[in-house]
Amino acid sequence: MAWRVDAIFLALAAFSLFFTLAICFLVIFFAIKYRRGSKADRTGVSGSSALMEFIWIFVPFVIVLGLFIWAAVVFYQQYRAPADAFEVYVLGRQWMWELKHPEGKKEINELHVPLGQPVRLTMTSQDVIHSFYVPAFRIKQDVLPGRYTSLWFKPEQVGRYHLFCAEYCGTKHSGMIGSVVVMDPVDYQRWLQEGEVAESLxxxxxxxxxxxxxxxxxxxxxxxxxxxxxxxxxxxxxxxxxxxxxxxxxxxxxxxxxxxxxxxxxxxxxxxxxxxxxxxxxxxxxxxxxxxxxxxxxxxx
Ligand code: HEC
Ligand SMILES: [Cu+2]
Structure with a gap:
């Protein structure tokens, strides 16, 4: 998902940059052209042109609607977990993340997942609103008391990624951090077997x-x-x-x-x-x- 989110972000940034520069250029250009005493033609346009009006309504309409559809498609993909995703339960509380694997293994502030396997998180909070945020995966979702919210991701590179709480949740909010550890499937199986064997959820x-x-x-x-x-x-x-x-x-x-x-x-x-x-x-x-x-x-x- 990361590159899709990035693509939208960069496209929006590019659009903004284009229009900012175009408007800056015109402001300066006209300021110079129509400065006091210049010989520029100041008669102005008379009447109106239906074609002109149609173009300046239709072109921005198509651009903005296109951006909307593009972002809506990515949003939809980001919030619909594939059916074969395996489920991890997330419990947020002041001030830690508790993560539970279906096999019964429990982790604090660390989430180990196998490479290439979609993971669906079902999240809730025991106290106040928290927010589950993994910047490297471009995913973020509020975690609410009394409600379940969900997120999914598919890890595509082995490594350790930052996990943050992105909603101010009290004194030690800044300490509510951890990591998502993406492992080779073989290592993951070995990791699951480590320590005491837990009962499945x-x-x-x-x-x-x-x-x-x-x-x-x-x-x-x-x-x-x-x-x-x-x-x-x-x-x-x-x-x-x-x-x-x-x-x-x-x-x-x-x-x-x-x-x-x-x-x-x-x-x-x-x-x-x-x-x-x-x-x-x-x-x-x-x-x-x-x-x-x-x-x-x-x-x-
Ligand atoms: C006194 C008997 C009784 C007890 C004890 C009880 N239930 Fe129920 N439950 C019912 C009845 C009757 C219904 C159907 C009417 C309703 O929806 O309230 C029901 C409905 C449900 C439903 C919705 C079922 C459906 O088909 O959609 C769920 C889920 C459920 N109960 C879970 C539980 C759980 C979990 C517990 C224990 C923590 C529990 N129940 C304890 C009698 C009971
Ligand atoms: Cu928090």
């Missing part, structure tokens, strides 16, 4: 799902009638209001914290809120678990 989530009593309602054996969560993520869900929404991370999050806000069609709003009982960390695990169920067939209950 989805497996931690499955454990929480039982501990918090979710499975008491959301399982085939339960006496409460609640939807089974197989095949829910990424699919449309009909709501009691007649609306149909897509079950994304945000939907799952709201289902847990604000269950009354979006009630699934055909079910009673009996799910209790888990607001205050589960932290961001646990939410990410539960969501990773529910996402892992997305591969299963949807079962009606």
């Amino acid at each position: 989805a497996a931690s989530g499955a454990r929480l799902f039982r501990q918090l009593g979710c499975s008491g309602c959301h399982s085939v054996e339960s006496s409460v009638r609640a939807p089974l969560l197989d095949g829910v993520f990424g699919h449309p869900v009909p709501l009691e209001t007649g609306e149909i929404v897509t079950a994304d991370e945000r939907y799952l999050r709201d289902s847990i914290l604000l269950p009354k806000s979006q009630v699934v069609a055909g079910y009673k709003p009996v799910m209790p809120t888990f607001e205050g009982r589960v932290g961001e960390d646990e939410l990410l695990k539960l969501i990773a678990y529910m996402k892992s169920l997305a591969r299963n067939e949807r079962v009606e209950r």
